[in-house]
Amino acid sequence: MILDSISVGLPKEVEINGKKMLTSIFKEPVMGAQEVTFTNIIGDKQSDLNVHGGPTRAISVYASEYYSYWKEQLGTNDLPWGYFGENLNISGGVFEETINVGDRFTIGTVELEAVQSRFPCVKLGYKMGSQKWVKPFLHSGKTGFYFGVIKEGTISPGDQVTQIHAEKDSITIAEITDAYLINKDNKALLEKAIGVEKLTQSWKDHFIKQLESL
16 A cells, blocks of 8 residues: 555635634645654644544545546546545555454554544535535545554655554444444444444444434
């Protein structure tokens, strides 16, 4: 796997549905070595720490292969890396169906751990030009996910991305999305998610509520 691009951005005020809000979805690719801390990439800053950022959502990653799909859907070839608000574009295998919560990777001198799904919101709809794109983005399964930072260091575009640990008895990023969005009444899937040691407590709490409502 290869790190194709690193993108960063600072909060920007926009008006969405008549309300002013801060968003960091406008990210731009950067060149050269970039410093990674336990909470973000230097030069990148999350706007709403309730839903982005922190140790469990430090860095968002998106498969480079998905860009051809979205170019076709949006009818354009002008989609720069980081367009969907992600920090890292990686080619060669960061697909939701194959990444487990707890899987670990090295890039440059940094060690990262797959932590949880990344879901779109109204800010992505704003970036894509219409809120009509939020639901198709989510239902496409091409949502991306978050890395937590296990070891700080530096990364550079072109670095090799190496998986160093495959978490056993875990759940894939795709299964989290499935349990959240589609198979909400699948008891076996919900119980599986709740039993995953490395799934964040907020996700477990959500799935516990779903299970209790059945």
